[in-house]
Amino acid sequence: MIYREAGQFKASYEADMQIFPIRQDRIAIAAIVLFAFVGVPLFASEYWFQAIITPALIFSLAALGLNILTGYAGQLSLGAAGFMAVGAFATYNFMLRIDGMPFLVAMVLGGVCAALVGIVFGLPSLRIKGFYLAVATLAAQFFILWVLVKFPWFSNYSASGVITAQEIVILGWTVDEPVEKYLLTLAVVTVLALAAKNLARTHTGRAWMAVRDMDVAAEVIGIPLMKTKLQAFAISSFYCGVAGALYAFTYLGTVEPEAFNLDLSFKILFMIIIGGVGTVLGSFLGAAFITLLPIFLNQLFHALFGDSLPPAFASNVELMIFGGLIIFFLIVEPHGLARLWQIGKEKLRLWPFPH
Template sequence: MLYREAGQFKASYEADQQIFPILQDRIGVMLLIGFFALAVPLFADQYWLKAILIPVLIFSLAAIGLNILTGYAGQLSLGSAAFMAVGAFGAYNFMLRIDGMPFLVAILLGGLCAALVGVMFGLPSLRIKGFYLAVATLAAQFFIVWALVKIEWFSNYSSSGVITAQQIEILGFAFEGPQSKYLLTLFVVVMMALAAKNMVRSTTGRSWMAVRDMDVAAEVIGIRLMRTKLTAFAVSSFYCGVAGALYAYTYIGTVEPEGFNLDLSFKILFMIIIGGVGSIMGSFLGAAFIVLLPIALDVFVPMLLGDLVSSSFVSNLQLIVFGGLIVFFLIVEPHGLARLWQIGKEKLRLWPFPH
């Protein structure tokens, strides 16, 4: 009975077009953000902040970027990790080579570098689609990692190719502990997630979805395919680039090009498959699921089976569970966890009446 929009009248077009038009949704989102911003840093220990919450937020941002391209614009990509690498190395070089470069400006510039690279590798989407486009973005994955390894300037001529992220400092405040880095990551991710939610509801987002559903019909009604597809590649790569910069600065601290390999690209793809293709909420659910599942298996499988299983069995079990879940969601619920959440909300809105 509490989750109803009855009696919530809209007196203006702006009120009707809010990101969260139902009052209960607005209150719920504010409470959720307040919980993660105020309560979590007080009660979560260092392990939870560094090993679970920060990577969930960063991978959620990368999944949002891939969801914009694949879920909303319908363009397949297997190069998300490579664009994250461009953002990480771009932010590192901006911080290194420009004195007094603000950190937030550096990660935005790193994201812009990733957007430019994404547009360049998005040009084949004007002629090819589907599996062939995925192969083209796979070439970007290998080429970018190869370039970062072979061109030593990007890693400041490090013999190992590993870069060490500089200290984060904003307005004279140094972000050193896990609490401060978590709050910084949370702030960036929340702002960009709300921007993405607004973007997919705008004219640009509707153009993406029209091209996704039927590009020929979209072109007939006046949507420019080239601009729409390249915009999707640019925005998606920008989000992945910012996620890569946060991955280097607030999570790992030291990164190498091989850390952004094809396995990471597939992991981000699995996040949107399990979480929900074409859903901002699904990006968060999928990232949380992919990050928490291996930890849960490592903890509960030995607890349940004891000495009967080895560590290699648990690691292989993770791969089996991942594969099984992907097949399950593709067959049973193609829209992922986000669709299950939406179904639950619809049932709540009708309760206690029969469905």
């Protein structure tokens, strides 16, 4: 009764091709977005914004970027953090070197820079696939960080290579409180997530998925492989670049190239694997799982055992449980949390009369 489309008849293709064709979905999404914009700022504490929700949103965006490339277009990549670094450092430099540059414009330009770099490092995808391509994108990861360290111009000759994010001012609104930074991040993530959802359901997304599922057939149908792959690299890198800019400006504040190391790339890859490859929702679920679960486990341990356990022991056990849960979820549903939700939806459609 709660979740089914019975009685929702579609009389036009417009209605059938809506972004969320089921009414309950539309209501739920609207409620979640509204709650995120209005409800969360009322309840959450400063610590929550600073340390938990804002980074989770930023990682969601980066995971979404990687999901476009790996999940939708089928091009395995280990360079996500590298493209984030491009976005962060480019945004910083646009703000630094152009007087009166508004933050949002700098952020978009930073994303565009990341997209251009992404196209360059996407070129190997025209000849190689799968694991071999992943190794080729590792080059992006290492090369970008090397360039950022090697040429101090990028960090404005700061001695330690660390950049300090400039103050964000949008049309006279100074974004410096954690809540404000959260709202800015949320707005950017919401817009880009909707855009990704739209891309995925139009011919742009269909071309990506066609290349992913069977590239020979895609080419015979008339989908240009080179353009489609490079476009996926560009858009994916744009998303990662914007995520990188937010990472520097609304989360960390000060950042060095080493913050965008290979570990971060792997972390983002794990997010989409656990969340669900090839779904927008999966990027969010995966990012939430990877960023929130360790914090939750930590709190749980504190609540259960207080300080009776040695801290080193406790944190190791937490890591073991975390790893165990990842393996558990991958065995239960190799296609990720988004697929679990999908299966749940299909079951709910028939519940409580499955026959």
